[in-house]
Amino acid sequence: MDADDPLVSGRYANFDVSKPNVARVYDAMLGGKDNFAADREFVADVLRSAPMAPLGAVTNRHFLRRVVQYLVIEAGVTQFIDLGSGLPTQGNASEVAHQFNPHARVVHVDNDPVVYTHSKALLADAATTEIILGDVRRPAEILTDPVVRSMIDFAQPVGLLFFAVLHHVEDGDHPERAVAEFRAAVPGGSYLAISSLRLPGPDLPELRAVTLEGEKAHSGPLGSMRWREDEEIRSWFGDWELIAPGLVPLGSWRTPVPVNTPYPELQHSFSGGVARKR
Numbered sequence: 535m536d537a538d539d540p541l542v543s544g545r546y547a548n549f550d551v552s553k554p555n556v557a558r559v560y561d562a563m564l565g566g567k568d569n570f571a572a573d574r575e576f577v578a579d580v581l582r583s584a585p586m587a588p589l590g591a592v593t594n595r596h597f598l599r600r601v602v603q604y605l606v607i608e609a610g611v612t613q614f615i616d617l618g619s620g621l622p623t624q625g626n627a628s629e630v631a632h633q634f635n636p637h638a639r640v641v642h643v644d645n646d647p648v649v650y651t652h653s654k655a656l657l658a659d660a661a662t663t664e665i666i667l668g669d670v671r672r673p674a675e676i677l678t679d680p681v682v683r684s685m686i687d688f689a690q691p692v693g694l695l696f697f698a699v700l701h702h703v704e705d706g707d708h709p710e711r712a713v714a715e716f717r718a719a720v721p722g723g724s725y726l727a728i729s730s731l732r733l734p735g736p737d738l739p740e741l742r743a744v745t746l747e748g749e750k751a752h753s754g755p756l757g758s759m760r761w762r763e764d765e766e767i768r769s770w771f772g773d774w775e776l777i778a779p780g781l782v783p784l785g786s787w788r789t790p791v792p793v794n795t796p797y798p799e800l801q802h803s804f805s806g807g808v809a810r811k812r
């Protein structure tokens with residue numbers, strides 16, 4: 535995006551495009567066009583210390599695709615709440631869901647007004663897709679939102695999608711409580727999908743140390759970024775049944791052949807899984 539483009543400056547007049555922003559940086563890493571110079575400069579800076587970061591974003595999008603495909607086709611889920619949905623670029627959750635079931639209902643939720651405005655414009659005609667401005671740290675507001683209540687039948691299984699969003703929630707904002715509130719709001723047969731940045735285990739001390747350094751260096755302009763221990767990420771699934779293969783590197787989740795990348799930082803720093811409420 536060009537900040538001087540009249541369409542862009544009109545639509546985003548109230549937003550500060552001189553600072554990088556999570557959704558647009560992620561878009562830039564995916565090779566998208568919905569980003570500004572400040573976002574691209576931020577990515578260039580990240581690349582200097584973490585050249586594999588964009589591959590992490592792509593791997594996450596591939597994981598999202600396999601998960602949503604699994605939930606629609608194999609689990610038969612017909613309605614989704616997509617938390618921290620990001621810019622509605624190619625391959626987002628509603629696009630994938632509709633590819634396999636055009637009648638699936640998807641509510642995207644993001645706390646970024648840029649994402650909301652952009653999504654609203656793009657999704658204007660889709661009766662089966664909605665976007666609301668909402669913050670995963672305040673589940674009650676999302677769960678009682680009139681748009682959510684009109685789109686989602688809470689008596690039927692729901693797919694709760696938390697792709698690459700919980701690592702943006704600080705410890706003090708209790709991501710575990712937020713996810714637990716969402717888990718409690720949906721009936722048996724519902725599914726919970728999570729991908730989140732993971733701290734490499736103590737068996738990889740060097741990578742663990744480098745990751746912790748990276749966390750300090752890159753948390754500033756984008757707000758918080760937390761690489762968490764496996765046990766903490768696993769705890770977010772509560773007592774739900776983890777679907778095989780469990781909580782694993784994103785490239786190993788239900789791929790015909792596990793993608794063992796030669797890049798240890800990618801292999802060990804991003805985990806995901808899916809669980810079912812009994």
Ligand SMILES: C[S@@+](CC[C@H](N)C(=O)[O-])C[C@H]1O[C@@H](n2cnc3c(N)ncnc32)[C@H](O)[C@@H]1O
Pocket residue numbers: 556557560594595598617618619620621643644645646649668669670671696697698699702703
């Ligand atoms: C890295 S993007 C992930 C986009 C998409 N879920 C995916 O995996 O392709 C993270 C998104 O989470 C949003 N986000 C961050 N913190 C949030 C919060 N507390 N509540 C709602 N959305 C949040 C950001 O605005 C951004 O759009």
